[in-house]
Amino acid sequence: MTSSNGHDNGDQNISVLVAEDSRIQAQILARKLADAGFGVRVAEDGALALENIRERRPTIVISDIEMPRMTGYELCSAVKGDPELRTIPFILLSTLSEPEDIIRGLDCGADNYVTKPYDPEFLIGRVRSLMETPLGAADDVEPLDVTLAGHHYRVNTNSQQVLNLLVSTFENAVEKNNELLRTNQELTLAKEQLTVWNDRLEELNQQLTSVNTRMTRDLDAAAKVQQSLLPTDSPATARARFAWKYKPCDELAGDFLNFFALDEKHVAIFVVDVSGHGVASSLLSVTVGRLMTPQLSSSSLLVAPGDGPDEVRIVPPIEVARELNRRFPMAEQNYLYFTLVYGVLNLETLEFRYVLAGHPQVVHAPRAGAPALLKASGMAIGWVPDLDCEEQTVQLEPGDRIWLYSDGVPEAMDPDMNQFGDRQLLEVVELGHPQPLDESVSLLMNTVERWGRNGSLKDDVSILGVEIAAG
DSSP: OBOTTSSBGGGGGOEEEEEOSOHHHHHHHHHHHHHTTOEEEEESSHHHHHHHHHHSOOSEEEEESSOSSSOHHHHHHHHHTSTTTTTSOEEEEESOOOHHHHHHHHHHTOSEEEESSOOHHHHHHHHHHHHTSOOOOOTTOOOEEEEETTEEEEEOOOHHHHHHHHHHHHHHHHHHHHHHHHHHHHHHHHHHHHHHTGGGHHHHHHHHHHHHHHHHHHHHHHHHHHHHTSOOSOOSOSSEEEEEEEEOSSSSOSEEEEEEESSSSEEEEEEEEESSOSHHHHHHHHHHHHHSOSOOSTTOSSEEEOSSTTOEEEOOHHHHHHHHHHHOOGGGTTTOOEEEEEEEEETTTOEEEEEEESOOOOEEEOSSSOOEEOOOOBOOBTSSSSOOBOEEEEEOOTTOEEEEEOTTTTTOBOTTOOBOHHHHHHHHHHHHTTSOHHHHHHHHHHHHHHHTTTTOOSSOEEEEEEEEOOO
16 A cells, blocks of 8 residues: 555655765765655764664664774674664665675674665665565574685574575675676677777777877866866955865866955855766866856856846855756756855855855854854755755854865875864864964865875865954
């Protein structure tokens, strides 16, 4: 029987706990599960997930494996080792696919295993399948000793769990095999084409060399164009100072930042972070950056005609975010999306109005006091037709600073896969507060680079600091 919203009535009683350290992936999965009729809670790492599970028992747990503080394997072992919780079905999500990973899933007592990237409908089907096969306790099961790749495992799960996990592994293998068959078919066609083109191989190689040279030259030129669009001058005001750092992880970046005067009283400040890397992401970031200018035109986003013939209206940040969301739906942008923090600083009142769309939180560092993250949230631009976010306001005082940055700062990884994190971000901001603003921004960038494998960053990093002049 189906309810009026199109979902199975039983789904409305299923509570899913998602443990996922990627904010974007967690939001996407939570929305898909909610749309399917499930109740959803999200925890950003395994330790928080375990607290949530013990506080309020979910119907099922879906957990990423690679997480800071507590991995998915460790979380699963903790749940399955608790007599009160062990019958909760547990699904592991991972990009891993080696045989040893499957045994580790059995070893920790997992009931199902889904390889990333996955089809959300496929995962929802797994959830419903597990609900149809309730798990019993595994107290009376004889442990099974398994040795694989020189590692010893003592598997202590009931037959239903083993069957569920092995079936899920088989389904993953079938899907990967189908992908391999499709690839082999494409390779066969490619080989036939190569045979036809054999006589022209030398000519094609010469063309390829020429194209490669031209592409390298074009990429260098594109990188210079992108750099040229970054801020060169600060707004002519004594009320605020600005400093920034920008480091792409490849030749072309998906990040973009800028600040400029909208009129004599208002300054626009923003950071954009497009998903992915390379040419497509760079083009989208530049396109968005070019639209966000103070020039009044038919395509203006930040300013609009006022009531009088020579008057200009400053468009509120929430309207800017909604218009960007309308103009850049993900399905029409090659499934690229971007996060955004955009704000307007009133130089007379020192009020900062801003909107956050899937972007890391703004840091407010008062002149006297500890810096803190300003609470705000919202979906990334392009994900859904109706943008779900709210405009926020913070009143600044002389000597205060605000920090805008891309997720390449808090999500930078050290060699042991530990994230830089919000807490360390706040500590570095506080440490650099007595220094001039540009030195404080450089301190944060240098610290992130040292954290990320001695400067080998895996994501673009953008940092923009604003200081209200004292006195």
